[in-house]
Each structure stands twice: as structure tokens, then as C-alpha cells.
Amino acid sequence: MKTEKLKKQLILNLPYVLLGLLATKLGEAWRMAGADASERLLHLADGLSLAFQSPWPSLQPQDLLLGIAVGAILRLLVFEKSRNAKKYRHNEEYGSARWGTHSDIVPFMDSDPLNNIILTKTESLTMASRTKDPKNSRNKNVLVIGGSGSGKTRFFIKPNIMQCTKTKGTSIVVTDPKGTLIVECGKLLAAAGYEVRVFNTINFHKSMHYNPFAYIHSEKDILKLVTVLISNTKGEGKGGDDFWVKAETLLYIALIGYIHYELPPDQQNFTTLIDMLNSMDAREDDEDYQNEVDLKFAALAQKKPGHFAVRQYAKYKMAAGDICSK
Secondary structure (H helix, E strand, O other), rough: OHHHHHHHHHHHHHHHHHHHHHHHHHHHHHHOOOOHHHHHHHHHHHHHHOOOOOOOOOOHHHHHHHHHHHHHHHHHHHHHHHHHHHOOOOOOOOOOOOOOOOHHHHHHHHOHHHHEOOOOOOOEEEOOOOOOOHOOOOOOOOOOOOOOOOOOHHHHHHHHHHHHOOOOOOOOOOOOOOOOOHHHHHHHHHOOOOOOOOOOOHHHHHHHOOOHHHOOOOOOHHHHHHHHHHOOOOOOOOOOOHHHHHHHHHHHHHHHHHHHHHOOOOHHHHHHHHHHHHHOOOOOOOOOOOOOOHHHHHHHHHHHHOOOOHHHHHHHHHHHHHHHOO
């Protein structure tokens, strides 16, 4: 390691050593040009010719001192300039930004035009997650800014949707707030072999449906569903008493657990959940009254005492009993 550093320093300072040795010849020429300063100025050319008759540097002390001084001064000048270069960006005081050219984006484009995100007529960005040169890998997010009617959909969204119809294995998720892209591009995608699915939150009759119950496979999935359900129905900035949130959580877990484990697949949906919630009536004048849901869980408790839904419903009823006693 030390040898490499020494070698690097020698190579770095070798030009200044050579220039210093050359400067010794200037000192020798100055001495050989005459006895005083005026004579030396007049006959400096003769002194130079005499000094350079020999290719070896002068070893006279005053000539060596001159060479060392010249080499040191040159090295200090270069060092000072390089130090300032790190602090200052000369001729870039107002910034170095410029308009890009086609050659600037070529390294980020795929050789196959169909494997690119279309940006303009001549510029594009590769969709490959791993490029041949890792330093050319870029995030695939594209931000398009433009006013209403400026052509964001017409000149960016639609061309890239059409581009995907020419490639294989490319999935597309499109947010269509205007509801026009499905009309204008849906058949194009279907003709290209895509399975088009529409989730319409405005007109549910024109929408495909999503049933979270179909994706429940364990008790952990039930807890996830209940957490998402409560966090998205309590409203913004409404932080109520934790007791009520916990009681609601226990009730939902018990009901969804009953639906998932005890009912047939065609009844495992939110409609059944709402029906069960609507049937949970209570009577203030009769503390022993059992509604339809109470009876269902009582029957299940006799048959399967350790059932997941039974245990959660018992915790919910215990909490409800505490409220009534207070």
C-alpha cells in the first residue's frame, strides 16, 4: 500500500522535478553570459547555447537552488489552482443546466422500441428493471404536468397504453377519473388479449366486484380485514374512546369469523355481515333477551366451545355487560 502511494507521488511530481532540472540550465546560462547583470542580459543567448551544449543539468549550488525554487513554485501554483477548482465552478456561476439532446437519453433507451415508455416522438425510457449497464438504471415513475386540455391523456397515456398492446407480459393499472379511457381503449386491450377488469365506484352496475371474504384463509386475515374496515370508516380526525373501538373490533372479528367458518361460500360477503348487524336488536326492559345473532352464537358454543368466533363474541358480550352494569 505504501509502495503504491509512493509510486503515485513520484509520478505526480515527476514533471516538476524535470522542469526544476531544466531551470538549472537557465541558471548556468545566466552565469556563463557575463560578469555583471547588463553584460548577462546582452549575451544571454550565447549563455544559453553554451549551457545546452551538455544535456546534463547543472550541479552548481546556485543553479540547483534556482531549479528547486522553480519546481516548488510551479507545484504550488498547480496545487492552488486545483484547490480553487474544487470550490468554484468557473463559468457556471448561474447554473450548469441545459436542454438535453437525443444523445443524452440514448443510454437509457432499450434497443427494442416496444420495450420502452414513450416520452416524446424521439425520446423514451426502457421498461427493463435491469439494464446492461447498472449506472443507466432509472426509476420508472414519470410525472406529466399540464393544464386542462393540454393533451396529457392524448399524448402520453394513450400512446403508452397502445404500446403495451404490442408487448407481452405487461400488466396495466389505469386510474380513469373521467371514465373515457375504458371506452376509448378497452376494446383495443381486449383485442390484444388483455383481460380487462373495471372497478367503477360511481356506477356499481358497470363495475366488477371485489369480495374480501374470498381472500380470508386464516384468523390473521380476519384481523387484517377488520383493521382495514375500521380505519376506513371512522372518518378523518375522529379519535373516539378506545373502548368503543375495541368493542367494535371484537364484534366484527366474531361476526366475520362466524361467516367464514360456518356459512357456505355464497353467503360469505358483506351483505351477510350487514344483515347480522341489523338483526342485533336489544330490549332495555329485558336484560335476558337474546337476538338472532345471540342465538346463533349460543348454538355454536354448545357445539364448538373453543371456536374462534365464539371466543371473540364472548369477549364482546363481556364488554357490553360492563357498560350495562355501569
